[in-house]
Amino acid sequence: MEREIMVKRMTIGALALAMGFFSLHAQEERKPFRTLAPKEQKSLTDRLGQYVKAYRSRDWKGLYDLVSDIGKGGLDRQRFIVAVRAALGTKSYGNMPDLLEFIPDRSEEHEDGVDIYGCGKAKREGESSTGIAVVHAVHEHNTWAFSGWSFTEFPNQPCKLLSDPTWKPEGRMEWNRPIGEVRDAVASKP
Numbered sequence: 652m653e654r655e656i657m658v659k660r661m662t663i664g665a666l667a668l669a670m671g672f673f674s675l676h677a678q679e680e681r682k683p684f685r686t687l688a689p690k691e692q693k694s695l696t697d698r699l700g701q702y703v704k705a706y707r708s709r710d711w712k713g714l715y716d717l718v719s720d721i722g723k724g725g726l727d728r729q730r731f732i733v734a735v736r737a738a739l740g741t742k743s744y745g746n747m748p749d750l751l752e753f754i755p756d757r758s759e760e761h762e763d764g765v766d767i768y769g770c771g772k773a774k775r776e777g778e779s780s781t782g783i784a785v786v787h788a789v790h791e792h793n794t795w796a797f798s799g800w801s802f803t804e805f806p807n808q809p810c811k812l813l814s815d816p817t818w819k820p821e822g823r824m825e826w827n828r829p830i831g832e833v834r835d836a837v838a839s840k841p
Contacts, residue, residue, distance in 0.1 A: 683755035683756055683757050683758050683767060683768075683769065684696065684755075684758055684765075684767075686758070686760070687765075691790075694794065694795060695765075695788060695795045696755075698717065698788075698794065698795040698796075698797075699753070699755065699767065699786065699788070699795075699797075701713070701717055702714070702717045702786070702797050703750055703751075703752065703753045705717055706749055706750035706751070707749070707750065707751050707752070709739070709749065711731070711732040711735045711736060712728065712732060714735065715728050715731045715732065717796060717797055718731075718796060718797055718798070718830060719789045719791060719796035719797060719798045720791060720796070721789075721798055721826070721827060721828065721829065722796070722797065722798040722799055722829055722830040722833075723829065723830075723833065724828075724829030724830075724833050724834070724836070724837035724840075725837065725840065726829075726833055726836060726837060726840070730836060730840075731833060731836075733836070734832060734833040734835070734836035734837075735832045735833060737835075737836070738831070738832040738833070738835070739832060747775065747831055747832055748773035748774060748775035748780065749773060749774050749775070750771060750772075750773050750784075750800055751772045751773055751774055751779075752770075752771065752772040753769055753770070753771045753772075753784060753786060753800070754769045754770045754771075755767050755768070755769040755786075756768055756769040756770065756813045757769075757813070761787070761823060761826070762826065762827070763789050763826070763827075764787055764788050764789035764790065764798065764826070765787070765788045765789075766785050766786075766787055766820075766823070766824070767785065767786045767787070767788060768783060768784070768785050768803070768813070768820065769783070769784060769786075769813070770782070770783065770784070770810035770813065771783070771784025771800070771802060773802070780802070780807055781807065781810060782802050782803070782804075782806075782807025782808050782809060782810060783802065783803045783804070783807065783808040783809075783810060783812060783813060783818075783820075784800060784801065784802050784803065785800065785801055785802075785803055785820065785824060786799075786800040787799055787800070787824065787826040789826075798826040798830065799824075799826060799830040799831065801824055801831075803820045803821070804820075804821060
């Protein structure tokens with residue numbers, strides 16, 4: 652009986668070690684910013700986390716500090732906040748989805764910055780959506796800023812497609828304009 656218990660404990664221990672090894676290996680495999688210098692990888696990872704947190708917590712003042720100059724469309728902080736509030740509305744209703752989560756998987760250089768592809772989760776009008784999303788990052792003012800985010804396709808592509816290393820988006824997004832949340836305000840700017 653004691654021998655059976657000992658064998659079970661050893662088996663469980665071996666399985667735990669194997670799971671830990673494969674988990675660590677999987678984390679090392681997922682280096683979405685591997686083409687950047689280590690310092691820039693950390694900086695971009697930190698700023699991306701802040702960007703997602705600003706959307707999730709609806710911190711529009713904080714979001715302003717994370718959006719690129721082009722993404723702001725020339726709006727000052729107050730007009731930006733008013734425009735984003737109008738576009739995203741309340742938690743139960745908005746014209747655009749709130750980004751709730753984003754797990755980066757890979758990145759590609761694109762035009763003025765980096766397109767970051769990963770699994771995104773968003774909510775609009777009380778309905779949650781999950782799928783492959785892209786966030787565009789640019790390096791300006793000695794830090795990373797973001798020119799917007801979007802799901803790559805409609806209907807959303809399932810995140811499991813990212814497990815295929817050959818996955819590519821159908822087309823590229825254009826990032827040389829203000830973020831969607833402020834476009835109306837920019838268009839009506841005097």
